[in-house]
Amino acid sequence: MRPLLYGIFWIGIYLLIIIAPLLVLLIGPIPPGRGFWREFSVGLGFMGLSMMGLQFFLTGRFKYLTSPYGIDVVYHFHRQISTIAFALILLHPLILFISSPVTLTLLNPISSPWWMGGGAGALVVLAILILTSIKRKEWNICYESWRLTHALLSIVVVGLSLIHIEGVGYYVQGPLKRWFWIGLVTTWILSLVYVRVIKPIWMLKRPYTIEEIIGERGKTWTLVLRPEGHPGISFKPGQFAWLKVGKSPFAIREHPFSFSSSAMKSEKIEISIKELGDFTSTIGEVPRETRAYLDGPYGTFTxxxxxxxxxxxxxxxxxxxxxxxxxxxxxxxxxxxxxxxxxxxxxxxxxxxxxxxxxxxxxxxxxxxxxxxxxxxxxxxxxxxxxxxxxxxxxxxxxxxxxxxxxxxxxxxxxxxxxxxxxxxxxxxxxxxxxxxx
Ligand SMILES: Cc1cc2nc3c(=O)[nH]c(=O)nc-3n(C[C@H](O)[C@H](O)[C@H](O)COP(=O)(O)OP(=O)(O)OC[C@H]3O[C@@H](n4cnc5c(N)ncnc54)[C@H](O)[C@@H]3O)c2cc1C
CATH class of the missing domain: 3.40.50.80 (Nucleotide-binding domain of ferredoxin-NADP reductase (FNR) module)
Incomplete structure (x- = not known):
């Protein structure tokens, strides 16, 4: 399929999955309506959650998904869409409280049902998640700590939202709706398992050794990477990969770097790194024969x-x-x-x-x-x-x-x-x- 068609195809799939929870509501016995605004607010909440779940895919670096647009565009989309998802999830209780003020009693922690804690908690954690991402550089949050916290908080948001939906239980009754939600949540979990477990296992079988570290002009170091027991990586000139230095591909620390060697020579890969922060400033001191892993290639800059x-x-x-x-x-x-x-x-x-x-x-x-x-x-x-x-x-x-x-x-x-x-x-x-x- 051509990149444009691929692009349109994935956008179609994305939109379909976002509205899927609403379409599933219409299948089987529909519970009695509770007024337009209430149902509308519930619909927004479902769509917001669906968007949040899909964020695991957007940041999972699936090549088929990212190649038509470029991974930078997908990351930008991830950032923008999280704000929209937050707005939808926030509108859910706001519309409810304004259209039916009696529901404000749900805010009383003593009398409110247990599942309200899930909904309120999800909203608060999501706000923290977005705020720390927007302000990361301004607040000097170390990239690695932010990334780990970001991943954990995302799981917490989705988990708490699911607790809320299950607790309310209004639109998730019946085997079909149950299986739909189980299926949806399973795909989110599988995408996490792929990124955190399957991909590192694959990388473990394709290690590299840092054969040489060459000092270049302008405080830059070129790492010469030799593939061990595999033919190396096939990339297009201008593309980049995430580099992990050290024994384990499961390590959280990884940095994106462009290839600087010729794409015609996959048996020896070079990456040139300029001293900038805590990782890049120490790259010149890494001993030769250190193990390294590459996740790539990515990018459309070619x-x-x-x-x-x-x-x-x-x-x-x-x-x-x-x-x-x-x-x-x-x-x-x-x-x-x-x-x-x-x-x-x-x-x-x-x-x-x-x-x-x-x-x-x-x-x-x-x-x-x-x-x-x-x-x-x-x-x-x-x-x-x-x-x-x-x-x-x-x-x-x-x-x-x-x-x-x-x-x-x-x-x-x-x-x-x-x-x-x-x-x-x-x-x-x-x-x-x-x-x-x-
Ligand atoms: C597509 C792409 C290609 C790149 N190619 C090159 C290249 O060829 N040569 C080169 O010298 N640099 C390249 N970079 C930049 C390089 O990734 C950063 O300079 C490096 O990650 C900074 O790490 P640090 O810990 O030394 O710096 P820090 O001072 O800790 O970080 C400086 C900034 O770099 C970013 N950063 C830090 N850690 C990471 C990380 N793990 N993953 C992603 N971003 C991070 C953050 O925005 C951070 O605010 C590229 C970046 C991208 C996105």
Whole structure:
């Protein structure tokens, strides 16, 4: 199936599952109605819960599900939809209380039935879940602690909601409805089992050894990974994988990194990591022969998805990593089409892969435009950030037909996209990879 059809197919399935609890209500004996607003609020609650359950799938990195859109889009969707699910679940009691004020007595913890605790608890935990996700960076919550708590709280929310539904018991009576809910909850649990148990077991059988750690310019380290007892990973240039360093693929700590080696050489995989935080800053000290695991490949940031007469790459800092993989792959494929790379760095000394890019210009029809934000006095090349004027000086005449790939810090990506629009280039020709989408 083509990616577009795949995309439409999964959206259809998603919508169907969200409304499935409502459709199932209509099957078999229907309990007497309790007024429009009450039933409406119950419907919203069911849909909100269904959305929450589906979040396990959205974050499960199922390749069939993520490939039509790109995993970054799926993660964005996951974030946006959790707010909508929260709104629906919140509207459920609000509408109930406003339309039928007598139900406010349910808020009294002494007299209210036990299942009310489930509903109220789910709402509070969900609010905490969303708030800690939105404020994670602002509140300096360590990524790993947040991720573990996030997973546990999600299970608590769904568990408490199910307790609430079972306790109310109004629309879940009858064998068909029971089996529907059992089936739905089982798929949620299975998706968790797949992510936390089956996938790590699969990875356990496909380990890698860190053969070498090469220091690169610009506080960057290249890990050379040798597959042990398997042929390695087959990826498209520009894609990335989640890396776990250490003995166990069950460990919670993993980080996404783009491949920097050629996609034509799956027997030795390279990943280039820039020192940034607690994990990346210690990567240079990892001993050789340490075990590692890769979960991938993921991502749609690849020239292999876009045919064009020429490619333009616009890069800032460590954003060079997926681009160097693309260039190395194209060189191994004896690519003849014209390639243009705009590469922004702070200083000349810090230009990661400087010498490798020089080599690649000998093997490809490639022109590299370096621009420095902190150039030496005798620097003859471009200075400052990449903007429309700078690009206009080098872009080929058939610029509208070329495909553009941007990888760098988010503010740079936004500025470059604006500049490309200023140059009259359609945004559908522009692909970008954010290292910050999580
Ligand atoms: C698709 C993609 C490709 C990437 N490719 C590269 C690459 O080729 N080279 C490179 O140097 N960097 C790459 N990164 C960025 C890299 O993943 C982060 O720099 C790294 O995870 C930071 O970890 P840290 O603990 O050292 O930093 P911290 O200071 O702890 O974290 C800095 C920020 O990085 C993010 N982060 C931290 N830990 C994780 C994690 N386990 N999973 C996801 N995000 C996390 C969080 O947003 C956090 O706020 C890529 C990121 C993505 C999303």
């Amino acid at each position: 020239v292999d998805r876009h045919t064009a007469p020429g490619y333009v790459f616009i890069v800032g800092g460590v954003g060079i990593s997926p681009i160097v993989s693309i260039l190395r792959t194209l060189a191994d494929r004896h690519e003849k089409r014209p390639l243009l790379l705009f590469y922004s760095s702070k200083t000349w000394e810090e230009v990661t892969f400087r010498e490798e890019l020089e080599n690649l210009t000998q093997r490809l029809n490639l022109r590299v435009i370096h621009t420095l934000t902190n150039p030496p006095e005798d620097w003859k090349g471009e200075r400052g950030r990449i903007d429309a004027e700078m690009m206009a000086r080098y872009l080929p005449e058939n610029r509208v037909d070329c495909e553009y790939f941007i990888c760098g810090p988010d503010p740079m990506q936004m500025a470059v996209k604006e500049a490309l629009q200023k140059l009259g280039l359609p945004l559908e020709k522009v692909q970008s990879e954010s290292f910050n989408f999580i």
